[in-house]
Amino acid sequence: MRRFAMARAIDAGDALRTAQGASSRYCAGGTTLIDLMRQDVERPERVIAINRLPLTTIEDAPGGGLVLGALATNSEVAHHPRVRAGYPVLSEAILSGATTQIRNMATTGGNLLQRTRCIYFRDPNSACNKREPGSGCPAITGYNRNLAVLGTSEHCIATNPSDQNVALTALEATIEVRSTSGGRTIPIDRFYRLPGDAPERETTLEPGELIVAVMLPPMKGWRSHYLKLRDRQSYEFALASAAVAVRLDGSTIADARVALGGVGTIPWRAREAEAVLRGKGVSREVFREAAVIALRDARPQSQNGFKIELARRALTQALIEVTA
Ligand SMILES: Cc1cc2nc3c(=O)[nH]c(=O)nc-3n(C[C@H](O)[C@H](O)[C@H](O)COP(=O)(O)OP(=O)(O)OC[C@H]3O[C@@H](n4cnc5c(N)ncnc54)[C@H](O)[C@@H]3O)c2cc1C
Numbered sequence: 020m021r022r023f024a025m026a027r028a029i030d031a032g033d034a035l036r037t038a039q040g041a042s043s044r045y046c047a048g049g050t051t052l053i054d055l056m057r058q059d060v061e062r063p064e065r066v067i068a069i070n071r072l073p074l075t076t077i078e079d080a081p082g083g084g085l086v087l088g089a090l091a092t093n094s095e096v097a098h099h100p101r102v103r104a105g106y107p108v109l110s111e112a113i114l115s116g117a118t119t120q121i122r123n124m125a126t127t128g129g130n131l132l133q134r135t136r137c138i139y140f141r142d143p144n145s146a147c148n149k150r151e152p153g154s155g156c157p158a159i160t161g162y163n164r165n166l167a168v169l170g171t172s173e174h175c176i177a178t179n180p181s182d183q184n185v186a187l188t189a190l191e192a193t194i195e196v197r198s199t200s201g202g203r204t205i206p207i208d209r210f211y212r213l214p215g216d217a218p219e220r221e222t223t224l225e226p227g228e229l230i231v232a233v234m235l236p237p238m239k240g241w242r243s244h245y246l247k248l249r250d251r252q253s254y255e256f257a258l259a260s261a262a263v264a265v266r267l268d269g270s271t272i273a274d275a276r277v278a279l280g281g282v283g284t285i286p287w288r289a290r291e292a293e294a295v296l297r298g299k300g301v302s303r304e305v306f307r308e309a310a311v312i313a314l315r316d317a318r319p320q321s322q323n324g325f326k327i328e329l330a331r332r333a334l335t336q337a338l339i340e341v342t343a
């Protein structure tokens with residue numbers, strides 16, 4: 020591990036001020052950052068511990084909905100009664116990831132910024148456009164079984180590995196961030212960037228900005244569900260997953276939200292699938308039609324074509340289960 024300076028922030032303002040200047044990284048749970056520093060992939064000159072900032076609460080939002088503090092752990096969020104009752108898709112998504120020990124450390128904000136599991140990205144001896152812009156993308160001709168089929172570019176085909184963020188996408192969460200010049204709110208569908216020709220820029224966060232909270236909108240009358248398919252039943256990232264939320268009027272789908280995981284370079288909102296579902300009766304045929312549309316633009320790589328059908332099945336099954 021390279022040498023770096025360590026600072027502990029006492030409040031958000033202190034964290035923001037300390038992050039100015041030298042290349043800095045906030046450290047929340049550390050389950051992504053410290054791993055990557057050990058692997059010499061992340062090389063910050065300064066690490067700012069933010070885990071004692073008072074951003075851990077989970078509370079009702081004034082106009083309905085829920086506010087998740089950026090430092091609320093994945094375990095606290097997944098097991099919170101308001102999350103389990105009102106946002107089961109989020110609880111299920113979080114509990115499908117990692118292990119209890121990791122979820123006890125990992126935070127809401129850190130999870131939003133976890134990095135890809137592409138093996139070349141995590142190997143500093145390998146070329147990788149995301150880690151070292153302009154060096155190339157060996158995954159395109161190499162090992163790409165677990166990588167993306169949606170949103171790829173000729174510069175990067177890495178998958179966003181998170182489960183939490185697929186659920187947050189289906190819930191239309193917004194992200195509260197703070198900088199030295201004020202604060203702003205970023206809808207989750209404007210938070211992640213497609214790789215395009217700059218895969219090293221994964222989000223619209225500016226350097227030094229601090230995530231302080233994630234806002235969940237009111238979901239009264241909605242049901243939601245997360246289904247994850249993977250090589251083994253625990254401690255494994257998604258090959259394909261589906262986060263779904265539906266509002267039923269009798270046996271008609273009044274409204275629907277669909278997001279896919281494990282297949283996109285970003286948590287993948289499938290709006291065309293939602294349009295297929297809206298106003299239709301609950302049926303396997305309609306769900307399958309929506310799933311086919313959701314993967315219509317998928318582009319397989321040499322080893323991951325199987326993910327397209329896997330994602331269709333994940334979505335179809337998730338819709339069957341959420342409407343049962
Ligand atoms: C073995 C293993 C298995 C895993 N399996 C899964 C899985 O199946 N599914 C899944 O979704 N995830 C999985 N994960 C990933 C895990 O969920 C993430 O590592 C975790 O959520 C990151 O949170 P953290 O608080 O530890 O982040 P940190 O490591 O502290 O930070 C991650 C990044 O976010 C930045 N950051 C953190 N907080 C803030 C903030 N408030 N504002 C601005 N920047 C911030 C940091 O600077 C860093 O760049 C796994 C991880 C491991 C190690």
Ligand code: SF4
Pocket residue numbers: 135137138139140146147148149150155156157158159166174175176177218
């Ligand atoms: S897919 Fe992306 S992360 Fe993986 S090697 Fe290519 S550029 Fe790097």
